[in-house]
Amino acid sequence: MAPWPFTPELRRRWLLRKAQPGPLRDYLSVPCAAPRLDYRRATYLAVDLETTGLDPKRDDILSIGYVILRGNSVDLASARHRLVHTARAIPEASAVIHQITDDQAARGEPLEAVLADFLADLAGKVMIAHHARVEQGFLSTACKRLFGHGLVVPIIDTQAIARRSFERRHQAYKGSDLRLHNLGERYNLPRNKAHNALSDALAAAELFLAQAAYADGGKGAPLRDFLQ
Amino acid sequence: MDVELLEIRDFLATHHPFDLLPGEVLDQLPRKLSVRYFRRGTRFPPPDADTPCLYILRRGAVDLRDARGELVSKLAEGDLCPTPCHTSEAATSFSGATAEDTLAYLLPCKELDRLRREHVLFAEHFDHSVAERLRSALEVMREEPTAGAGLMTVRVHDLIGRALVRADPDTSIREAARIMTENRVSSLIITAGEQLVGMITDRDLRSRCIVAGRSYDDPVRSIMTERLQTIESDTLGFQALITMSRINVHHLPVLDHGKVVGMISTSDLVRFQSANAVYLVGDIRKAPSPEVLAQISSRVPELQVHLITGGATADQVGQAVTAVTDALTLRLLELAEEQLGPPPVPYAWLVGGSQARREQSSYSDQDNGLLYADHAKPEDEAYFERLARFVNDGLNACGYYYCPGDVMASNPKWRQPLRIWRKYFANWMERPEPMALMLSSVFFDLRALHDTEGLYEELHEYVLDLSRANRIFIAYMVANALKHRPPLGFFRNFVLISGGEHDNTLDIKHRGIVPVIDLARVYALSAGVPQINTIERLDATAGTQAVSRDGAANLKDAFQFIATLRMRHQARQIRQGKKADNYLSPDEITRLERGHLKDAFSLINTMQESLGQRYQAGRFA
Structure with a gap:
């Protein structure tokens, strides 16, 4: 893999030359958005995963939810929620949070099919996630296992934006202040009672709209202001 | 469908006019939407929208102002922002700005048009003018009634004369007697929590306590009747009467889904029969003294309640x-x-x-x-x-x-x-x-x-x-008639007053009824017609130099709608044993009624404005 600090675009071009035909290669054939682009002209995909645990090496993806943003507008027609098949018993601790039972997980689709569709939708877009390390880790690990290479994508982490914004204003904050729903309240966002991958992806998408509206003062801002 | 968009579906399903769409259409609706966020103080609808859309507020608030910068409306959660999609209101020029951080759902006009073509009821909300909307609301209001007001048609819950008077089983007999005396009732319901456990009557106090020599400090449970015949609140009045005479009792506890909601007595039934205007007037003619008249007149609030229950309009009740x-x-x-x-x-x-x-x-x-x-x-x-x-x-x-x-x-x-x-x-x-x-x-x-x-x-x-000849007098009356202005509408659970202030309750008399009465009086005086009743004044002056035919018809609808809501509010209060007043709390009325009230207010406001302009112009001419 191309070493840090190459941009996702450079790494994408580099990987494209080596990639085998298949979903990942198709994904890589679409250029990444340029960091200088006005964020209102970019497209995004906000994603959230439910998993059996926090370790991408050992734990499984149970479900993936995502929705596409075109500029500063969330397109609900693009909303997807897919359950992923897993043979593994779901630990009680995680089942409590995402409410996915063993039965449901057994009825899920194969990860390869879900991931192929996801990659097709993600191509050319910026990925948005809250605490993006988890999504990036699991998706990249899965891509590597199934398609031979990790996932290369420009990322916006709404949690990191929130942290930077607290720090810039020299404002004290607690860990819980950075939670998706607590941040949503600060921006007067609706609170979904349901907790699953799609509702959290939508919540992250709305949070990003709010953060961007606060950052751009109505005059727009380059994408790079928000990227990891 | 996906459970997460279900939440958006449910939000739409509880807001007018989307509540008029069938379930399967609502299921598909969230996918037609996009979501946008606006900081407080941004123009709204946004100037950068590339396709014309209907804006549905999910969170936040929007101020709408007219060309002069006057606040005309304030939108909150669930409200629609008028857009070019609303053909009938397209002419209204206004500018909007978010008053709070706002999240809105956008429905493309194209999709809205499709829904309007396919769903007639839904379409009416958009196609009808304010006046037409109010007129059809009034028709619904008139059709609602529960038919004639007799024991054959009235339900037991509408006959309950007063709020539930109850006590716990462990209450002392003395205390129970005090409660009964204080509330002037001859029977008392005994409940444990919400569970009906028994009842005592005046007769029980006599025979099971005083005659039996029991201590007044004993718990009331020791003298209560436990095996009780009850009646469901939706039973017809005459069935209740039959039950009571069959088992020879004068009181029956009324249950609604297993919960006691009140007590009905034979005297409630008899009173109901006699509380109609014809009976009352007959009794009044025969009354030998002011004292007897006072007794008869105490039944007037009941008359009002029964007429409203029977579906009467405010005009009929007033008459x-x-x-x-x-x-x-x-x-x-x-x-x-x-x-x-x-x-x-x-x-x-x-x-x-x-x-x-x-x-x-x-x-x-x-x-x-x-x-x-x-x-x-x-x-x-x-x-x-x-x-x-x-x-x-x-x-x-x-x-x-x-x-x-x-x-x-x-x-x-x-x-x-x-x-x-x-x-x-x-x-x-x-x-x-x-x-x-x-x-x-x-x-x-x-x-x-x-x-x-x-x-x-x-x-x-x-x-x-x-008065016909005296323009100056009429001009003064006009100024007087414009003193009471209707509110702009509602904002969340508040009444929105011109200038952006909020009230917790709506003074429905001074802000809804008096303005129309005052307008009708000015019309009648300036046209020199003898009518006194507001509706008759509007009828008599419609199409004269005083007021246009449409204007008078719209005011009449507004008046009837507002006055009937007021009567219903008062009937509710009387039924709950409260003193009837004119203060309507916004959460007392449905979202739909709020919408109609807002329409009624705007019709009144239009007529006030045009009258004001005419006479101001006249004075300086």
Whole structure:
């Protein structure tokens, strides 16, 4: 893999030359958005995963939810929620949070099919996630296992934006202040009672709209202001 | 469908007009939407939208202002922002800005148009003008009623005379007796939590406690009847009566889904039968004394409740209640004449305000005056003073309390021969002082009861001749009529007042009903028509120089809608054993009713504006 600090675009071009035909290669054939682009002209995909645990090496993806943003507008027609098949018993601790039972997980689709569709939708877009390390880790690990290479994508982490914004204003904050729903309240966002991958992806998408509206003062801002 | 978009679906399903769409259409609707976020203070709808859309507020608030920068509306969660999609309101020019951080759902006009084509009820919300919307709401309101008001059709829950009076099983007998005395009931329901466990009656107190020599400190459970016959709240009245006579009881606890909601007694049923205007008026004619009249008049609030339950409009209730007040007044005059002897000269008893307009609702204050023939001798005054006092006192005892402004026949100022009354009116119209204008709702809504010689007719014609010719007087009346303005509408659970202030409750009388009454009075005076009742005034002046046919029709609808909501509010209060008032809390009415009220307010406002402009223009011309 191309070493840090190459941009996702450079790494994408580099990987494209080596990639085998298949979903990942198709994904890589679409250029990444340029960091200088006005964020209102970019497209995004906000994603959230439910998993059996926090370790991408050992734990499984149970479900993936995502929705596409075109500029500063969330397109609900693009909303997807897919359950992923897993043979593994779901630990009680995680089942409590995402409410996915063993039965449901057994009825899920194969990860390869879900991931192929996801990659097709993600191509050319910026990925948005809250605490993006988890999504990036699991998706990249899965891509590597199934398609031979990790996932290369420009990322916006709404949690990191929130942290930077607290720090810039020299404002004290607690860990819980950075939670998706607590941040949503600060921006007067609706609170979904349901907790699953799609509702959290939508919540992250709305949070990003709010953060961007606060950052751009109505005059727009380059994408790079928000990227990891 | 996906559970997460289900939340958006449910949000839409609980908001008008999306609540009119069938379930399977609602299921698909979230996927047609996009979501946008606007910081507080941004233009709204946004200038950068590439496709025309309908905006549905999910969170936040938006201020809408007209071309002059005046706040015309304030939108909150669930409200729609008017857009080019609304063809009927496209002409309205306004500018909007978010007043809070706002999240909105956008539905492309294209999709909205498709929904409008496919769903007639949904389409009406957009296609109809404000006036049409209100008219169809009024039709629904009139169709709602539960048919005729007899025991054959009325349900037990509408017969419950008062709020539930109850006690715990461990209450002492003494305390239970005190509760019964305080609430003036002859039976008491005993509940443990919400569970009905028993009942005691006056008779139980006598036979199981006093006669049995039981201590008054024993718990009431020791004397209560435990095995109770109950009745469901949706049972028909006549079935309740049959049950009671079959098992020979006078009281039945009423249950609603297993929960006790009240008690019904044989006297409730009998009272219901007799609480209609015809019975009351019949009883009043036969009443031998003011004391008996006072007893009869205590049934007037029930009359109002039963009429409303039976689906009557405010106009019908007003006519019925006024018929009773008129009968009471006439009977008091008869009783007075019996006591004082025949009058020395002919006289007319004048009633003002809501009684004159036949728009009374249960108890109002009394407004009246006395007019006697010019040939009365000075010593005759004493007779009329005693007559006036007798009637005023009698009305007060009947619950029509003394007028706080002392506009009553017992006040010598309002007990005068015809020539003085003429002078009064001539003065008021030549020099419309604030005092005269304040009294205008009484004295320009005047009707005579008991006028054997037609004295009042003469006065009334004189007044109409004067007012028709007097533009300056009318201009003052116009200014007076514009004092009470309707609110702009609702914002969340508040009433939104012009200028952006909020009220917790809607003073439905002063902000909804009085403005129309005042407008109708101005129309009637400027056209010189004799009608007093607001609806009759609007009918009589429609299409004259005073008001257009459409304008009058719209005001009539607004008036009927608002007045009927008010009557229903008062009926609810009376049924709960509260004193009826005019303060409507926004959460007391449905979102749909709020929408219609807002339409009604805007129609009234339009008419006020146009009247104001006409007379202002006239004055400077």
